[in-house]
Amino acid sequence: MKRYLKENWFYVMMSVIAIAAMWLVWVIVYHAVGNDYIVPSFTESMKSFGLLFASSAFWTAFGMTCLRMMLAFLISFVLAALLCMLATAVKAAEAFLKPVMIFFRTLPTLAIILVVLIWTNATIAPVIVTVLVLFPAMYAQMMAAVNDVDKGLLQMADVYRISRATRISRIYLPLVAPNILSQCGPDISLGLKVTVSAEVMANTLRSIGGMMQNARMYVDMPKLAALTLVTVVVGIIIEFAFSFTKRIWRKWREEDARA
Numbered sequence: 001m002k003r004y005l006k007e008n009w010f011y012v013m014m015s016v017i018a019i020a021a022m023w024l025v026w027v028i029v030y031h032a033v034g035n036d037y038i039v040p041s042f043t044e045s046m047k048s049f050g051l052l053f054a055s056s057a058f059w060t061a062f063g064m065t066c067l068r069m070m071l072a073f074l075i076s077f078v079l080a081a082l083l084c085m086l087a088t089a090v091k092a093a094e095a096f097l098k099p100v101m102i103f104f105r106t107l108p109t110l111a112i113i114l115v116v117l118i119w120t121n122a123t124i125a126p127v128i129v130t131v132l133v134l135f136p137a138m139y140a141q142m143m144a145a146v147n148d149v150d151k152g153l154l155q156m157a158d159v160y161r162i163s164r165a166t167r168i169s170r171i172y173l174p175l176v177a178p179n180i181l182s183q184c185g186p187d188i189s190l191g192l193k194v195t196v197s198a199e200v201m202a203n204t205l206r207s208i209g210g211m212m213q214n215a216r217m218y219v220d221m222p223k224l225a226a227l228t229l230v231t232v233v234v235g236i237i238i239e240f241a242f243s244f245t246k247r248i249w250r251k252w253r254e255e256d257a258r259a
Helices: 002-007 009-033 043-052 054-091 091-106 109-119 127-147 152-160 166-200 210-219 221-258
Strands: none
Touching: 002 054, 009 043, 043 221, 054 091, 054 127, 054 210, 091 127, 091 152, 109 127, 127 166, 166 210, 166 221, 210 221
16 A cells, blocks of 8 residues: 555546645635535534444445445446357357447436336336446446457467457457556446436335435434545545556466566
């Protein structure tokens, strides 16, 4: 960790400045509005933030939200990977899937939630909605990573008649994995945001979104701000963790190449 901070001191410093700037904007807006029911104070929000961690109901809601988010992410990842492999192997499949993915990417999230709620219930709907948002995005990322593979290596594989399985394990996977790994953090962070938003719309019980909806109904703005802050902090931690993992992977690949 110390080595990471030393190598990236400029980005760390700018991140601290950005956080301080956002805090300053919050304080300025709070004093400018002068209404706790519109913009909660930073102090009260921090008190509510601390009280959340002493609540068993919060941990249950947090766990259920994370479970829905991870389930949606895994389904999206597997589905996108399978279709990416199919599109890579069969050009007709790639041409067929292109308009399908455009259709899913342009679907309004709010409309999806309303329709899915009719078909399912408030517990399952956030998972389905998150899959419909993440899956086409992850498919596009995987296809972009595959298309960036050096064509010279593929031509050499054709010349030496290397099997498809060997191509996947020795060419595609080592070259594509870092790009996909770098996108996992933002994808999970996006999945968390979409899951919580869907839970708010569906008023899902035992969820972060459901707690937000209750805080809104009772006009508990500090608690609503605290729950929002929890979601933001978790998203930042996830993205940082995957960014750190990507650096480790890249260094391991470089050391392996030298050996």
